[in-house]
C-alpha cells in the first residue's frame with residue numbers, strides 16, 4: 001500500500017499525544033529495567049513524560065545556578081564534570097551507597113548537586 005495523502009498518516013498518532021522516537025534496543029533496555037521496578041506507575045509512557053519534564057526543569061536549574069560547572073563525560077559509576085571556578089576536572093560517582101566527589105569526598109558540594117540533577121548521571 002502506498003500512502004499518497006498525508007492525511008492517511010493520522011492513524012499512526014493518538015490524538016493529543018506525541019510519538020517520541022527512541023531506538024528500539026535502547027527502549028527495550030529501559031522497559032526491561034522499568035518493568036523490574038515496583039513503582040506507582042502502571043505504564044512506562046506516563047513515567048517517561050514525568051521524567052522528561054523533570055529533567056528539563058533540572059537542566060534549567062543547573063544552567064541558572066551552577067553555570068560554572070559543565071558536563072564532561074560519563075565514567076565508571078558516575079560522571080566527570082568541569083568546574084570553571086577552580087579550573088579543574090571533577091569526578092562524581094557512587095561509592096558504596098554514597099555519592100562521592102573527587103574533590104570534596106563525602107561532604108555536600110555543588111558537584112554532587114550538579115551530578116544528581118544532570119539527566120545523564122546514572123549509576
Ligand SMILES: [Zn+2]
Pocket residue numbers: 090101102103104105109110111112
Ligand atoms: Zn565536589
